[in-house]
Each structure stands twice: as structure tokens, then as C-alpha cells.
Amino acid sequence: MTPTQATAARRSKISPERAQELYAAVLDxxxxxxxxxxxxxxxxxxxxCGKSTLYRQWRTKxxxxxAALRAHRRGTLAAVDTGTLAGDxxxxxxxAAGTSGRDTRLTQAxxxxxxxxxELQAALREALVEPELAAFGAMVQRAADRGEIAAGHPALEFLPAQLMxxxxxxxxxxxxxxxxxxxERFVDASVLPALGLAPAP
Known part of the structure; x- marks a missing residue:
């Protein structure tokens, strides 16, 4: 069993509603x-709740x-598939903009x-960063498969850093x-021209 699977198994012992209450307490x-x-x-x-409940479910701060930051996010890049890279x-x-105010304050905290x-870096990468990088990778791969852009285009490396x-x-x-x-203005004026793409309609 991987660490992620083990964490999910522990988390299943409390209800989703209770988990959200605990996450809200963490963020506050x-x-x-x-x-x-x-x-x-x-x-x-x-x-x-008892401190043991937290340690049993998540082990470390x-x-x-x-986990709280991930649950706090609304929308997922993994679901994005408009048919064009510009649209994606x-x-x-x-x-990203939908959560920028809330998430930026928490990131600053x-x-x-x-x-x-x-340890915090590793936890944040697993819960937040790696899923987004995988979503960006999927967008690029679909675009390359459609012939919109070369898979080795030098600007692709910087997409996540630009948007995040x-x-x-x-x-x-x-x-x-x-x-x-x-x-949207940033994507149209900076990101898409660097990729040699026209703005999405």
C-alpha cells in the first residue's frame, strides 16, 4: 500500500462532512x-476533537x-478539455483565478x-503541485497529438510557472x-504568443 492509499484508508474512518469541518479548522x-x-x-x-483523531488520520502537521489546502480548492485542471490548447x-x-484570493492568502500564511x-514541501507537491503539473502535461500532449504544437516547443517548459x-x-x-x-488577458497577451498560438475565440 502506497502512502497515499494508506492516508485515504485512514481518512475513510471519518465522514466527509467531519473531514471538511476539520479542514476548515486547519485553514482558520x-x-x-x-x-x-x-x-x-x-x-x-x-x-x-481529540488530537489523536488528527494523528490517526493524517499522521503529521x-x-x-x-490535505486541507487540497480540499479547499474549487475546480480541477484535470477536467479541462476544450478541444484546443488555447481554450484549455x-x-x-x-x-486558477477562481481561487486566487483565497489560496494566495493561505500560501502567504x-x-x-x-x-x-x-516535509511540508513534499506534502504540498504530492497534494497540490503534482496533480496540476500532470494536468498541464495532459493538455500539452493532447495539443501535440492534434498537431497544434510541437511537443518539444521550448516555451512549454514554462507554462506552469507562468500561470502559477x-x-x-x-x-x-x-x-x-x-x-x-x-x-485571461495574461494568457492571450503573453502565454499564447510565446507558443505561437492565436487567442481562443
Missing amino acids: ELREHGYEALTMEGVAARAC PQLVA LREAARI LGLAVLSDE GVLRIRPVLEGRYADAAYM
């Missing part, structure tokens, strides 16, 4: 106190935080821990979150 603690000050004890107290990228941008805590990065940096540069209109 994260927003209020940041990652470093977040504790399993604090989450248990806020969620009115990084795994619990990663614009739809991916809209999905993780602070330096994301860079210094290897602009979500994080706009609040820093302009004091505003990257909403759907902004993300």
Missing part, C-alpha cells in the same frame, strides 16, 4: 497564526495542512516554512488579486 488556524505557530493541539481544540489554457486560467521545511507565478506576484506588485479577466 493557518490564516490566524501562520504555519509555524499552527499546532495539532490548536486544530483539535478549534474542531472540538504537513500532511494535514496539505484560458479555462485553466479562469479556474505558509511563509518561509514552504522553503525551509522539506502570476497568481502569487500580482498582489505583491499591484495590491490586487489576479481575477479571471486579468488571467
Whole structure:
């Protein structure tokens, strides 16, 4: 049994509704106190549960935080398939924009821990980053199969960094979150021209 399967098996012992309550408690603690000050004890107290429940289901703080962040997301890039790469990228941008305000605040709350805590990095990559990278890979592969773009196009390497990065940096540069209109303009003006593609209709 893989670590992911083992985690899913443990999680099945509580109801989905209760899991959402626990995730909400995690995110509230994260927003209020940041990652470093977040504790399993604090989450248990806020969620009115035993600390052993959290350890039994998720084992460690990084795994619990990663699971809460994943459950918090709305929409999935894996479901995107418009028939063209331009359309897929614009739809991916809209999905990303739908969570930019909420997720950006939470990402900022993780602070330096994301860079210094290897266990947290690994948990976030498994729960959040790798599924998105796989979705981008599937979009590109479909486009290559349709003949829209060469599989080795040099700009493809930077797609995830472009779309994920602009979500994080706009609040820093302009004091505003990257909403759907902004993300669509970014794709049309920057991403698609770099790929040699026309904007989606």
C-alpha cells in the first residue's frame, strides 16, 4: 500500500462532512497564526476533537495542512478539455483565478516554512503541485497529438510557472488579486504568443 492509499484508508474512518469541518479548522488556524505557530493541539481544540483523531488520520502537521489546502480548492485542471490548447489554457486560467484570493492568502500564511521545511514541501507537491503539473502535461500532449504544437516547443517548459507565478506576484506588485479577466488577458497577451498560438475565440 502506497502512502497515499494508506492516508485515504485512514481518512475513510471519518465522514466527509467531519473531514471538511476539520479542514476548515486547519485553514482558520493557518490564516490566524501562520504555519509555524499552527499546532495539532490548536486544530483539535478549534474542531472540538481529540488530537489523536488528527494523528490517526493524517499522521503529521504537513500532511494535514496539505490535505486541507487540497480540499479547499474549487475546480480541477484535470477536467479541462476544450478541444484546443488555447481554450484549455484560458479555462485553466479562469479556474486558477477562481481561487486566487483565497489560496494566495493561505500560501502567504505558509511563509518561509514552504522553503525551509522539506516535509511540508513534499506534502504540498504530492497534494497540490503534482496533480496540476500532470494536468498541464495532459493538455500539452493532447495539443501535440492534434498537431497544434510541437511537443518539444521550448516555451512549454514554462507554462506552469507562468500561470502559477502570476497568481502569487500580482498582489505583491499591484495590491490586487489576479481575477479571471486579468488571467485571461495574461494568457492571450503573453502565454499564447510565446507558443505561437492565436487567442481562443
